[in-house]
Amino acid sequence: MSAGVLTCEMCGCRDASRRRKRGQCPSCLRIKELFLAGERLGKIGKRLGMTVVEVQYVVRRMELKRRPATCPVCGWQGRIERHTPSVCARKLLLRTLSEAGLPASEIARRLGVSRNLVFLTTRRMGIKCSPFKAEVCPVCGWLGVMSYHDAVRCAYFLRVRQMRASGLRRREIVRELGVSRATVFANLKRMGLTARKTPK
Secondary structure, X not given: OOOOOEEOOOOOOEEOOOOOOOOOOHHHHXXXXXXXXXXXXXXXHHHHOOOHHHHHHHHHHOOXXXXXXXXXXXXXXXXXXXXXXXXXXXXXXXXXXXXXXXXXXXXXXXXXXXXXXXXXXXXXXXXXXXXXXXXXXXXXXXXXXHHXXXXXXXXXXXXXXXXXXXXXXXXXXXXXXXXXXXXXXXXXXXXXXXXXXXXX
């Protein structure tokens, strides 16, 4: 290697000019420019003849962070390069359902995702979810979000209520249902029943 030619400790490129500060070589500056412009790491590596791991190392050492972009269609904020048309359509449907007043539990059921994912996505989209509305089932007396209370759950809680009304103790209900004592206690609490006294 001739005199005056230095190798960048971050990206590995050789620079014949005088020594620069860390991250100030032409290759590092190009990586910074492309990364902040929203280019994918793989494409940056192909342009500069580097691997994704090498580009990622430079990005991490330079502590580069992209500003979250906003999708003009659905309003989602994040990395647009991962925001495909199918993902955008799903988030747009989520926005429509949320603005229509549907609770997060019902939206999660329709989209086939978890309720926690609905909360995270709506927060990224700047949508305020409607608070949970607890209702009492007229059949079994269960208290909670009715969108989760299907016919199977209703039959189960109705059976628990009938067993408790017949005077069975909690340990007998546990043995009959094959569940834990904590589960039975939570079930009774959901229906406003006590675990010790027989309801009137």
